[in-house]
Amino acid sequence: MGYGRLTPKQTEILRPLVTGQEVHDLGAGDLSLSDTLLDLGATRVVALDKSLPRKAGPRIQLVEGYFHDYRENLQVAFVSWPCNWQDMGLVRLVRGSPVVVYLGKNTEGTMCGGRDFFDALRVREILAYEPDPHNTMIVYGPRGVLRQPRGEEVAAMRVERIWCYEEAER
Numbered sequence: 001m002g003y004g005r006l007t008p009k010q011t012e013i014l015r016p017l018v019t020g021q022e023v024h025d026l027g028a029g030d031l032s033l034s035d036t037l038l039d040l041g042a043t044r045v046v047a048l049d050k051s052l053p054r055k056a057g058p059r060i061q062l063v064e065g066y067f068h069d070y071r072e073n074l075q076v077a078f079v080s081w082p083c084n085w086q087d088m089g090l091v092r093l094v095r096g097s098p099v100v101v102y103l104g105k106n107t108e109g110t111m112c113g114g115r116d117f118f119d120a121l122r123v124r125e126i127l128a129y130e131p132d133p134h135n136t137m138i139v140y141g142p143r144g145v146l147r148q149p150r151g152e153e154v155a156a157m158r159v160e161r162i163w164c165y166e167e168a169e170r
Contacts, residue, residue: 004033004080010137013128017099017139018042023076026093028052033080034060067093080104084111091120100140106155107165118153122146133165
């Protein structure tokens with residue numbers, strides 16, 4: 001399994017979350033995961049990225065631009081391999097979404113999402129946590145109280161050193 005691919009277990013977790021929903025694919029890139037979201041039952045995907053392919057299927061709405069300019073309401077935010085620098089536009093979008101699905105990796109010298117991104121998510125309940133050495137998936141639900149970070153979040157927030165996957169997931 002490679003960069004940005006879901007494991008069978010992650011697919012099983014994701015399917016009921018997106019079925020019948022409009023999903024915003026934040027940082028959609030080549031749209032491969034947008035297509036996957038549709039295959040899993042999303043009614044429509046809004047693909048937002050600063051650079052997108054010129055064509056997409058009829059159920060994918062392309063929005064070429066930056067997170068800080070986007071002002072629509074999100075029901076399900078899907079964020080795969082987010083940038084590892086501060087992007088307050090992305091932070092604002094995930095704060096405003098009732099459900100956030102994160103897919104990425106912050107171990108073995110790879111960084112996805114910065115401290116501000118994970119700080120915004122640490123006040124949410126974790127509905128599902130499915131670690132994988134290539135792509136960890138975390139599903140965030142309602143806001144609650146500030147909680148201790150889990151493995152993937154620890155590796156993202158404590159950047160004073162490089163974390164190995166096994167160490168972060170202990």
